[in-house]
Amino acid sequence: MARPPLTLAALATAAMAGLEVRAARAHTRGSGGAFDAVELHSTDGRRLLIRAPRSQTAESEQSSDLVAMRALTTGIRSRLPFDVPAFVGQAPIGPTRAVVTEFIPGAGRTADELTATPELAADVGRAIAAIHALPAGFVGDAGLPRRTAAEAREAAVAVIDRASDSGRLPAALLRRWEEATDDDTLWRFAPTVVNGQLGADSFLVDGDRVTGIVGWAGLAHDDPAHDLHWVLTSTGEAAERTLEAYVEARSGDADAEIARRALLYGELELARWLLHGLDTHDETIVADAVGLLDGLVASVHDRSSESLTTDTGPVLAVADVERMLDETPRSAAQRETGATMLTDSYDVSELRRHLDAAGSEPVDDRDDQDLTAPIPLDLSDWGDATPPAATGADSEDRPA
Structure with missing residues (x-):
């Protein structure tokens, strides 16, 4: 079951101390993906991506991705002519965890x-x-x-x-x-x-x-x-x-x-x-x-x-x-x-x-830029209550 964007947006504030989210939108390449993914816009101008795995396979992939991101230090990244996702925080969600990374602008292509x-x-x-x-x-x-x-x-x-x-x-x-x-x-x-x-x-x-x-x-x-x-x-x-x-x-x-x-x-x-x-x-x-x-x-x-x-x-x-x-x-x-x-x-x-998941994204949340307009967020009244449900929460495609 897909998690609503507002739920993941609220979770991101738990993963990152001081984060204030002003807008969020589902980030997806289609239905049936291995991750629920949401693009976040913070009040200080940052763009972030939060992803929550839907399966054990996706969770294992995410763990491996984290190991790689940490291995790609600032010095190593400086040698590359393109951006690589950077880890910024994580928070538990049910039996798994959601991971927040910096959002990389750009469109996917075949x-x-x-x-x-x-x-x-x-x-x-x-x-x-x-x-x-x-x-x-x-x-x-x-x-x-x-x-x-x-x-x-x-x-x-x-x-x-x-x-x-x-x-x-x-x-x-x-x-x-x-x-x-x-x-x-x-x-x-x-x-x-x-x-x-x-x-x-x-x-x-x-x-x-x-x-x-x-x-x-x-x-x-x-x-x-x-x-x-x-x-x-x-x-x-x-x-x-x-x-x-x-x-x-x-x-x-x-x-x-x-x-x-x-x-x-x-x-x-x-x-x-x-x-x-x-x-x-x-x-x-x-x-x-x-x-x-x-x-x-x-x-x-x-x-x-x-x-x-x-x-x-x-x-x-x-x-x-x-x-x-x-x-x-x-x-x-x-x-x-x-x-x-x-x-x-x-x-x-x-x-x-x-496989080497032969995926149109081994199902992954490739940063699709064909997103719907941002959804304004007002988290001030949520308190300890469950965040309001949102429609259109879609998953992001990609695996193994």
């Missing part, structure tokens, strides 16, 4: 919209490169996951083996993926700091500029290709510009095979979707995954070689990716990859929440 113009596509590439250029020491200091190139390959092999053991994986794909994991050159890379759950829904933009990135529960030291696979699902005309700008910004530090590994990770999302359906005993998901796998086979069947190459085009249509991510819990996804992430990646929601 993968195609992020790569529709050369200017924005390039800024997206530079934003990802800035994450990967961060010094890795703080990751270990914060106790966040660290994975070597060999461990990244082992994790991919584990997903392939599980999918193969299911008997539902086409032989052509099994051969294609095994060739990729057997190719030593593909796995000669230096791990970097990664967001770990990066997807189109992670970005907030204003015009042709990335203003913020949200959803850091998967922060780790890992294969940088994990943060790029979503780009290959885009059909935006400037999608290649994102990869070009990324490589340029890395100034020679990007390995030559990063695009091929990103493509592999994108294709393995189909395997994870299949495994999610099997794990949850959902034959509808299984059938859907089998159909998507068959479609991938058809897309490479006529090629002279079935080895992994980036000229195969997008692995999935953007609509398919967003649907998968919106239906899959992120935490599950991480289990499938063998990653030691603390929470959900794909923040395109059950696959995003389940």
